[in-house]
Amino acid sequence: MIQSVRGTKDLLPGEIEKWQQLENVIRDVTKRYGYREIRTPIFEKTEVFSRSIGENTDIVNKEMYTFTDKGDESITLRPEKTAALVRSVIQNNLTHDISSLRLWYFGPFFRYERPQKGRLRQFHQFGAECIGSPNAEADAEIILLANQLINNLGIKDYTLQLNSLGNEKSRADYRQELVNYLSSHKDELSHESQTRLETNPLRVLDSKEEKDKLIITDAPVIIDFLDDESKKHFDKVRNLLNITGVKYHLEPRLVRGLDYYCHTVFEFRSSALGAQDAFGGGGRYDGLFEQLGGKPTPAVGFAMGIERLILILEALGIMQEATGDCDIYLICTSDSIYDNALTIAEQLRASGYKVYSDLQRRSFKAQMREADKLSAKYCVIIGEDEISKNSVKIKNMSTGEQADIKQDLLQTISFR
Numbered sequence: 001m002i003q004s005v006r007g008t009k010d011l012l013p014g015e016i017e018k019w020q021q022l023e024n025v026i027r028d029v030t031k032r033y034g035y036r037e038i039r040t041p042i043f044e045k046t047e048v049f050s051r052s053i054g055e056n057t058d059i060v061n062k063e064m065y066t067f068t069d070k071g072d073e074s075i076t077l078r079p080e081k082t083a084a085l086v087r088s089v090i091q092n093n094l095t096h097d098i099s100s101l102r103l104w105y106f107g108p109f110f111r112y113e114r115p116q117k118g119r120l121r122q123f124h125q126f127g128a129e130c131i132g133s134p135n136a137e138a139d140a141e142i143i144l145l146a147n148q149l150i151n152n153l154g155i156k157d158y159t160l161q162l163n164s165l166g167n168e169k170s171r172a173d174y175r176q177e178l179v180n181y182l183s184s185h186k187d188e189l190s191h192e193s194q195t196r197l198e199t200n201p202l203r204v205l206d207s208k209e210e211k212d213k214l215i216i217t218d219a220p221v222i223i224d225f226l227d228d229e230s231k232k233h234f235d236k237v238r239n240l241l242n243i244t245g246v247k248y249h250l251e252p253r254l255v256r257g258l259d260y261y262c263h264t265v266f267e268f269r270s271s272a273l274g275a276q277d278a279f280g281g282g283g284r285y286d287g288l289f290e291q292l293g294g295k296p297t298p299a300v301g302f303a304m305g306i307e308r309l310i311l312i313l314e315a316l317g318i319m320q321e322a323t324g325d326c327d328i329y330l331i332c333t334s335d336s337i338y339d340n341a342l343t344i345a346e347q348l349r350a351s352g353y354k355v356y357s358d359l360q361r362r363s364f365k366a367q368m369r370e371a372d373k374l375s376a377k378y379c380v381i382i383g384e385d386e387i388s389k390n391s392v393k394i395k396n397m398s399t400g401e402q403a404d405i406k407q408d409l410l411q412t413i414s415f416r
């Protein structure tokens with residue numbers, strides 16, 4: 001038997017209904033904030049991601065599904081959306097006549113990571129991006145939108161971690177200081193962190209190795225290197241979160257795994273998840289448009305992992321496995337009248353009811369059993385007898401009551 005690819009997951013009936021509920025909440029919340037949906041291709045030219053996420057990040061270095069197509073072009077299955085979305089906004093000139101562009105998306109993404117609970121190779125993200133404003137109100141709006149979604153889903157037990165990476169100058173000053181500090185402890189660092197010290201020193205702060213953690217505890221923190229402009233922006237963001245009642249923890253070592261961030265960065269974490277406890281993250285990326293060949297355009301956004309959100313909702317008992325939804329089970333007791341039965345089923349469906357009928361020509365008893373299994377509210381029973389009288393039998397499945405009614409009166413009955 002052929003198995004699915006490691007790190008991918010089939011979404012089966014029963015589970016898919018949970019996704020649909022989640023998607024409904026996403027549509028509702030994004031609409032309230034004035035965000036409009038955007039869909040872009042699943043694959044892009046590789047440079048869209050390598051030029052933006054950063055050559056020395058785990059995503060670009062180790063995790064991208066990259067291949068050369070038959071036209072000798074290097075193509076990558078998108079590992080995230082922000083870079084692809086910026087490519088699309090530039091290409092389609094979407095910022096042309098709108099000062100703040102608000103966009104959201106939902107779809108599959110691909111990263112070659114080691115699969116474990118909450119970590120897949122094909123996973124899904126919902127995200128929102130606010131493009132065109134350099135002001136703290138945009139950062140706050142994005143965090144408020146994410147927060148509103150989490151609250152509307154009923155998730156209470158989570159933390160929002162917040163940090164600022166400042167502007168380019170602050171980051172350069174900090175980077176130098178961090179490199180000085182880490183270099184003085186180089187021999188005590190793990191092999192991976194020693195490599196990162198050369199290629200992408202900020203990423204050392206993300207290390208999960210115990211020996212690295214000891215050194216990281218005393219490392220300088222970026223917040224102490226923010227210049228006046230960066231400090232002012234961050235203070236304003238924090239102030240807006242305070243006055244809107246959003247709770248957050250300052251996490252001075254939060255750096256995120258993508259290189260395009262500046263100023264505000266944040267992550268949502270939940271103890272209902274295992275080691276992979278971040279179910280969402282984002283930040284400001286004012287330099288990305290230029291990096292991808294566009295005009296300087298400030299922007300801020302976030303993305304959430306759908307599989308991780310579902311895990312949280314299941315752990316909290318908020319979303320249960322759904323069964324099929326059936327208003328009417330149509331039982332046909334004679335082989336000769338299946339065509340009449342089908343016509344009646346069609347009329348009921350046209351009236352808006354969810355109608356199941358038997359396709360296996362099973363016995364009356366077996367059809368009744370299936371109606372029970374589907375938790376049908378009503379059975380409409382049709383046999384030779386009923387057809388000869390131009391009627392049908394209706395059974396209320398919760399009270400057991402039965403009644404015969406004329407077929408042409410079926411439209412007047414409420415089955416809800």
Ligand code: HAM
Nearest residue numbers: 080082119120123278279280281282283301302303305
């Ligand atoms: P990210 O932190 O790489 O950010 O991903 C966002 C979320 O996607 C994570 O918090 C996690 O829930 C989920 N996720 C990531 N990788 C996996 C995986 N292998 N399996 C399951 N879930 C996963 C970004 O992607 C940025 N583009 C977010 C952003 C938008 N920043 C600004 N705008």
